[in-house]
Amino acid sequence: MSKKIMIFDDDEDIQSICTFVLEEEAWVVKTFSDCSDIIARIHTYKPDVILMDNWIPDEGGVIATRQIKADPILKTIPVIYFSANSDIEQLAATAGADLYLPKPFDIDVLKQTVANCLSK
16 A cells, blocks of 8 residues: 655645655655645545645644644654754754754655655
């Protein structure tokens, strides 16, 4: 069964690149350019991994990730925080993300980071 990945990023180029790269690995990818109704979206799709941008409308990545991690059912889904912010490590920690990936990122690092989450 294919693993499912959700990407929350308002940059369509990032969505396209990530979708292309991750689908090459036979993973199913669903992208969103905002965080509206994020909890309902995640409950409906039931992803195995979430990639969360910092500067995502409406709440932003920190608040959105905190909402995910506060949900008793969703809190076990790994969240990879990814951003071009120089303080990404601190933002990821504040958000409660499981991992972080600085932008710009190497394609192989993206694949390996997601694969590491999927193997847990």
